Amino acid sequence: MVLAALCRCAAAAVLKLTSDPAFLGAQPAILAVLHTWTQDLRYHPHVHLLVTAGGIDEDGRWVEPRHPDYLVPAKALAVIVRAKMTAALRRARLLHHVPPAVWAKPWVLQCQHAGSGEKVLEYLARYVFRVAITNSRIEAIEDDGVTFRYRDRKTGTMTHCTLPPLVFLARFLQHVLPKGFAKVRSYGLLAPRNRPRLEAAHAQLGSPSPAATLTTLSQSAASDPAHAFAPLPRPLHRCPVCHVGTMRRVQRLPPHRGPP
Numbered sequence: 628m629v630l631a632a633l634c635r636c637a638a639a640a641v642l643k644l645t646s647d648p649a650f651l652g653a654q655p656a657i658l659a660v661l662h663t664w665t666q667d668l669r670y671h672p673h674v675h676l677l678v679t680a681g682g683i684d685e686d687g688r689w690v691e692p693r694h695p696d697y698l699v700p701a702k703a704l705a706v707i708v709r710a711k712m713t714a715a716l717r718r719a720r721l722l723h724h725v726p727p728a729v730w731a732k733p734w735v736l737q738c739q740h741a742g743s744g745e746k747v748l749e750y751l752a753r754y755v756f757r758v759a760i761t762n763s764r765i766e767a768i769e770d771d772g773v774t775f776r777y778r779d780r781k782t783g784t785m786t787h788c789t790l791p792p793l794v795f796l797a798r799f800l801q802h803v804l805p806k807g808f809a810k811v812r813s814y815g816l817l818a819p820r821n822r823p824r825l826e827a828a829h830a831q832l833g834s835p836s837p838a839a840t841l842t843t844l845s846q847s848a849a850s851d852p853a854h855a856f857a858p859l860p861r862p863l864h865r866c867p868v869c870h871v872g873t874m875r876r877v878q879r880l881p882p883h884r885g886p887p
Contacts, residue, residue, distance in 0.1 A: 628719060630672060630808070634659045636711035637674045638814035643707055644699035645682060645815075651698065653682030653690045654824065656816035658751075661804075664759040666777035667788050668798035675754050677741060683816060683824045689831040701738040709734045755811055759802040 638657050645651040658677040665671045680698060681691045692698050713730065716722040741750050760775060766787070767774040773795040779786045790798065804810055816825045 632715040634661055634674050634812050636715055637708055639711055640704055640707040651682055651692050653684040654815050655679045655682035657814040659812045660754050661810045663802045668759055670801050683828050687827050689828055701736050705734040705736045759799055
């Protein structure tokens with residue numbers, strides 16, 4: 628519940644400020660990705676938000692940010708996120724579990740320009756379905772310890788950490804999300820109920836929408852059978868494990884039983 632509230636409150640804070648005409652006066656598209664770890668696998672829940680530099684206003688027009696250097700002020704955004712999290716925990720009757728010092732200190736949000744086009748795709752590829760640690764960072768697995776490398780955020784240097792096997796497993800398993808929890812969420816123009824507004828944004832920006840792309844492929848295949856190599860894509864199936872990723876069946880392998 629708390630992790631879901633963190634995603635909702637972060638997105639709601641952005642939507643609140645972007646609705647202000649002093650900053651954007653429109654609704655942007657937001658993709659939220661929840662992460663719960665630090666580089667050395669400690670528990671540190673946080674949300675990455677990818678927000679479009681513009682949005683659709685009440686008149687259905689695409690508008691650019693009022694300030695060329697930023698979308699919304701980061702300090703004001705941090706205050707709103709903290710206030711919304713406080714309210715969410717109070718409604719859930721969980722506020723008393725949080726130490727008072729948490730609310731006394733200022734919250735810090737990191738806001739930066741992610742780029743455009745291929746740079747944003749590269750950014751997304753790194754963050755959307757990342758796990759707490761990849762095999763490439765694990766350098767040794769021994770009976771008495773697991774050694775892995777990570778980058779120290781304070782010094783920027785690569786550091787090595789060796790943990791007893793059970794401690795390593797405990798650190799890793801605390802980042803396994805509850806079954807059915809959606810770690811990637813869509814808000815603003817990307818919310819399902821805002822599909823017409825998203826289509827309007829595609830039209831005004833001159834970029835093909837997903838629906839238009841499928842229509843073009845269908846018409847192309849029907850008008851020119853020689854280009855049947857580009858039919859409509861097969862229906863994609865949800866991954867039975869994470870229920871988020873999609874799967875395309877290539878081959879079914881029959882069960883294999885080894886010797887008794």
